[in-house]
Amino acid sequence: MQITVRFTPTAIAAIGERAAAERLTIAGFIGDAALAAARSTDPLARAERDPRxxxxxxxxxxxxxxxxxxxxxxxxxxxxxxxxxxxxxxxxxxxxxxxxxxxxxxx
Structure with a gap:
């Protein structure tokens, strides 16, 4: 299954840097992060709650x-x-x- 999502240029830059640091593609990093978030019960881990x-x-x-x-x-x-x-x-x-x-x- 393929899903399309949109990010701001700022978000793409941050995601790309972190993905590179983890030696993952951006898509792979986003997939791993989404799965981890889906399995998490910590509401503070949600991106919209990030104070920045x-x-x-x-x-x-x-x-x-x-x-x-x-x-x-x-x-x-x-x-x-x-x-x-x-x-x-x-x-x-x-x-x-x-x-x-x-x-x-x-x-």
Missing amino acids: RPLAEAVDRMAGELNAAVATVRDSGDGPAREAALALLPDLAERTYTVLDAVLEAA
Whole structure:
């Protein structure tokens, strides 16, 4: 049986690093981890209960917003879309610093 799941780029990077450390493929690592979680009775082992998860998701969202704004600036020529994206960058940068400060405090 084949199952498809989706992960954020941040999650994929973390999973890939751990899988490599365990000398497993990402799919093999995910399969082993899912089976271990299914057999576990410890509710704290659940990923959504990880206190770092909101920070990882916030970093992922900020990266997506920054990438979208930069792509718009790069690809839209000198039109109004470019100007609107440029106007967003200072706020996005400030929000990025706030998220990174939270990550550093949690570390």
